[in-house]
Amino acid sequence: MNEATFYNWLVIAWLVLAALSFVALFFVTAPYGRFTRDGWGPRVPSRWGWVLMESPSLLVFVALFGLGRGRSEPVALLLLAMWVVHYAHRSFIYPFRLRSSRPSMTLSVIAMGAAFNIGNAYLNGRYLFALGPALESSRLFDPRFLSGFLLFVAGFALNQHSDRILLGLRRPGETIYRIPRGGAYRYVSCPNYLGEIIEWGGWALACWNLGALAFFVWTAANLAPRAVKTHRWYQEQFPDYPPERKAILPYLM
Ligand SMILES: NC(=O)c1ccc[n+]([C@@H]2O[C@H](COP(=O)([O-])OP(=O)(O)OC[C@H]3O[C@@H](n4cnc5c(N)ncnc54)[C@H](OP(=O)(O)O)[C@@H]3O)[C@@H](O)[C@H]2O)c1
Structure with a gap:
């Protein structure tokens, strides 16, 4: 098998795995952060x-x-x-x-x-x-490249801003969770994940190939179920959690 054929099979496998992971991640949550639990190794x-x-x-x-x-x-x-x-x-x-x-x-x-x-x-x-x-x-003047680049920058900015708000919720040494407020947290529980998905959507548009598309699909398949779980977790932990806030898509989901 030459490398081009290997590559094509790998992209297909990657897309199939992303679809399987998307379904699996609604049932099994990756064990890190607030969802860490025993039984997954040291x-x-x-x-x-x-x-x-x-x-x-x-x-x-x-x-x-x-x-x-x-x-x-x-x-x-x-x-x-x-x-x-x-x-x-x-x-x-x-x-x-x-x-x-x-x-x-x-x-x-x-x-x-x-x-x-x-x-x-x-x-x-x-x-x-x-x-x-x-x-x-x-390609610098191709609308796909230009709009993809701008989307990437916008997603990166949203991801950075949202992560900064989260990381500012704790004082050094603390491990507790608080309700994040401000920025895009007014609309969704996980704007950092939304920013990451937009970023790699922009990347896929700018690159315009199947490997980049597979990365975007993987990112969404990984982060959308985690956002839904995180949103539910906030609602269970905090009785005063803002009721109008959605999980990852403003006004929708
Ligand atoms: N491309 C991808 O597929 C992919 C996959 C995963 C993550 N990422 C990116 O990596 C970054 C981190 O992801 P993550 O899943 O670790 O995010 P996260 O669960 O939101 O946590 C980010 C950090 O903030 C802390 N934190 C979260 N919520 C908090 C709260 N309510 N109060 C106080 N501290 C809080 C977490 O502490 P604890 O660790 O103690 O919970 C952790 O240190 C994000 O930008 C995400 O987009 C990308």
């Missing part, structure tokens, strides 16, 4: 869990860029910058802004997350920089 501090889980995505994608063609093309450099900004933040900045260092991530979650990230970075980086069509500068 626990480690979330901070180090995030570093181990997310940094492979950064390393694999940058390596594929380095091995690929068209490294001085503006479109390739812009896509690289989008990926690096997101994953450098998620791997090495976000974990050290967390207010709780309690061991709330299990090794099984870290292993599954890292495996996903390696496969996903391969699916995205390999197609963009080697297997897919050359990334010519004319």
Whole structure:
């Protein structure tokens, strides 16, 4: 089997797995953070869990860029910058802004997350920089690229702003949960997840290939069920939880 055939089968498998995960995640919640529980292997501090889980995505994608063609093309450099900004933040900045260092991530979650990230970075980086069509500068003026880039930036901003509100709810050393307020929390319980989904939707639009689409589908399949569970959890924990707030889609869901 040549690499192009392997790649095509992997994208199909990725999409099928995303659909299966979407259904499964309504029944089984990934055991980290507020949903940590016994039976999923040893626990480690979330901070180090995030570093181990997310940094492979950064390393694999940058390596594929380095091995690929068209490294001085503006479109390739812009896509690289989008990926690096997101994953450098998620791997090495976000974990050290967390207010709780309690061991709330299990090794099984870290292993599954890292495996996903390696496969996903391969699916995205390999197609963009080697297997897919050359990334010519004319794409800079393609409406799909432009609108995808703007969506990515908007999603990133929403994700960052919402995470900042959450991380500001605790004083150093605290592990308690409070009701988040302000920003997009006026409308939904998980605007950080909504921002992440918008971000990778923008990425899929800008890249316009099946690997990027599969990543977007995975992100939504992973985060929408978790948002629904988190929303229910807030409603159960806080009798004064704002009744008008939805889980992830303002006014809808
Ligand atoms: N691309 C993807 O598929 C994917 C998957 C997962 C996550 N992410 C992104 O990674 C980031 C973190 O995700 P997450 O699932 O860990 O988010 P989360 O459950 O909202 O938690 C984020 C942080 O805020 C704390 N926190 C949450 N709610 C709080 C509250 N009500 N009061 C006080 N502290 C609170 C959590 O503490 P505890 O740890 O103690 O609960 C954790 O440190 C998000 O930006 C998300 O979009 C992306």
